[in-house]
Amino acid sequence: MRLIIASSVLALAVAAPGLAAAQELKFSGGATIASKYVADGIEQTKGIAVQPWIEGEINGFYFGAWMSNVDKALLGGDSVETDLYFGYRGEAGILSYDIGYTRYYYNKSGNCCGDLILSMGVAATDKLGLGLKIKHNPSTSTNPAKQSNLSVSADYAFTDQFSMGATYGKVTKGGMTYWSVGGSYAINDAFGIGLTWYDTDVSKGVAVLSLDYAFSFN
Structure with a gap:
């Protein structure tokens, strides 16, 4: 699976100049600096996390990569x-949709799961925007007790710059419940x-402060 995804991303990148001329391939990128990296309520770092990303999109299809440092003590030696x-x-009227696949890799343990x-x-x-997200790990060999993750969310834009949002989710089959609430401000x-x-219902809560930067290549 790792070779399939890597090859697909590489093939699209190599073909980018020709595709861009014909069908408007767009690239964007950015980075987040956060006081901690938290995934579904569980801390992945004990301190600051730096998280760069890059993405390409063409006619609704997209591909990309995202990275972050993680804590060796929390992730079994991975950094x-x-x-x-x-x-x-x-989008279709007031409805939006996104279907995709994400594969997770670590520098020490390697190919984790997807x-x-x-x-x-x-x-x-x-x-006001309302959302529903379903994440499912089709591999039963990695963690059969925690295969699916269902969450609902709500976001409210008070102004063009300031908004607040909340998320509530649950990892199925004996998993945990998690939630979050926060606000964001667009400086520019x-x-x-x-x-x-x-x-979460299995760990202590934590507040995360973040600074986000995003740009477009086009």
Whole structure:
């Protein structure tokens, strides 16, 4: 699976100049600096996390890579996580959808696992958005007790710059429940700051402060 994804991403990158001229291939990238890396309420670092990313998109199809440092003591000796992903996203009226696949790699343990991810959203009003996300690990060999992850979310834009959101989720088949609430402020088109509280029913809550930077190649 690792070779399939890596080869697909490489093939698209090599073909990018020709595709861009014909069908408007767009690239974007950025990075987040966070006081901690938290995934579904569980801490992946004890301190600051640096998380760069890059993505290409063409007619709704996308592919990309995301990285972060992780803590060796928390992740069994691993210090870097790399996620490779691809999928398709689009909109139909007030509805939005995104179906994709993400594969997770670590610098020491290597190929970990992967998730099929389905996200759906609805613009309930001009300011209120509601979302549903389902993540499913089709491999029963890695962790058969925790295969699926279902979450719901709500976001409200008070202004063009300031918004708040909340998420509630559960890992099925004996897993945990997690939730978060936070706000974000867009400083300009490139920079934004956020403050989010993460919590679960199996660990202590933690507040995360983040600075985000994003840009487009086009």
